[in-house]
Amino acid sequence: MQDRIIGPSESARMVETIVGCKWSLTVYQLLAQNINRPGEMVRSVDGLTTKVINQCLKRNVEFGILKKVVYPESPPRVEYEVTPFGAKFMTILDALKELQDEIQRAQ
Template sequence: MSTAVPPSPSWNPAARNCPSRVLFTTVGDRWNMLILLALEDDDRRFGDLKKHVDGISDKVLTQRLGVLTSDGLVERTAYPEIPPRVVYRLTDLGRSALTPVHAMFTWTVEHMDSVVAWQEQH
């Protein structure tokens, strides 16, 4: 049985003061999209995520994981071991964001040649 709340017809990310704009920005962030993709097939520790998201700094990865966790897209599990082990995994909500993230990733790859050609001509 689903516990999902039906969407409010009043959510509009284009509206300046709508709280949905924050989530829209979170999911649309380049680093967040790459983190979500990196977590698609496996749970990962911080260092492993950093390897999969080429170019991200420790600071930015920490910040983005905090946002994704607080929004319920990523789950952080700390294991009481020595040394401490922390693992990140997608939640069901985070997994549901993969559809639009994959679409954006695919669109980018498929249209990059056209964008480069346009930039060279203009």
Template sequence: MLEYIIGCKWSIRILTLIRQGVDRPGAITRSIDGLTTKVQSDCLNKMVSFGILERIAYGEIPPRVEYKLTDLGQRFVAILDAVADLQQEIEAVSQQHNTSVRAD
């Protein structure tokens, strides 16, 4: 699961949008340049099958579908947040190191 989600260039962007309240497929597609509806659908379905997202279908005309993070999904994005924080720390240390090397 982790390999699929991290390896897919769209998954983290989609999860970020869903966390921000962009939970309908059409709105997600419009928010990410280059994302096709087929790839988005595959990605969303895969995350639903992993238990990261919940698909909510409303019996309306026209049909309406929304995606929400599950409890597991909330925990998963917290891990992604920790990885992003670590990346920022690494970049800050690298910049400090490069600055001190140039000063020498």
């Protein structure tokens, strides 16, 4: 008799959640372009809404990929930055992109 397969680990759930959100990869591209404020992000991408960006950013903060920085100003200013863990995570996404490019070239 085979052992039962254990469901996805926390890291697999994280990858599935982040990659499953079509806006996460866009957020990473924006951060790479030094666009790190939610309002700027919404203005930079057609179809992106404040509600969706806030949900996406919140998820990324919960997983430790991004860090939320709140400045004590009036009006309040909020920026997001990639954590050291997030930088490691993004290397996995880069590898997946390279793999996808290789698959497309082979077709």
